[in-house]
Amino acid sequence: MNFFSKTQEAYQTVDCGELEQIIKSNGSSIGLIDVRTEGEHQSGHIPNSLNINVMSPDFVNKLEKLDKNKTYYVYCASGNRSKTACGQMAHMGFADINNVRMGMMGWSGEIE
Secondary structure, three states: OOOOOOOOOOOEEEOHHHHHHHHHHHHHHEEEEEOOOHHHHHOOOOOOEEEOOOOOOOHHHHHHOOOOOOEEEEEOOOOHHHHHHHHHHHHOOOOEEEEEOOHHHHOOOOOO
């Protein structure tokens, strides 16, 4: 057994710049999920993102209502809560999940 081999993550990681390009080219076909609190979301978020607080007791119930075959980009303030959310989504069988590295701290694109 090789302890140095990298295990395959159940989700991908993208930089904020990559996400900006993806939104410009096919923004209508992807799902953006902001896993911060409602207050954080209201203080500024990426346009067209769905706010589902990862710390909320109904987080899993809200995820269950989403299309598991759609491509999702998940972000928070720094990238830590979104990693937790991506892990949960992978466990639930979502097919294409992407964690946004640095979250809103790294985002320089449009904000609503």
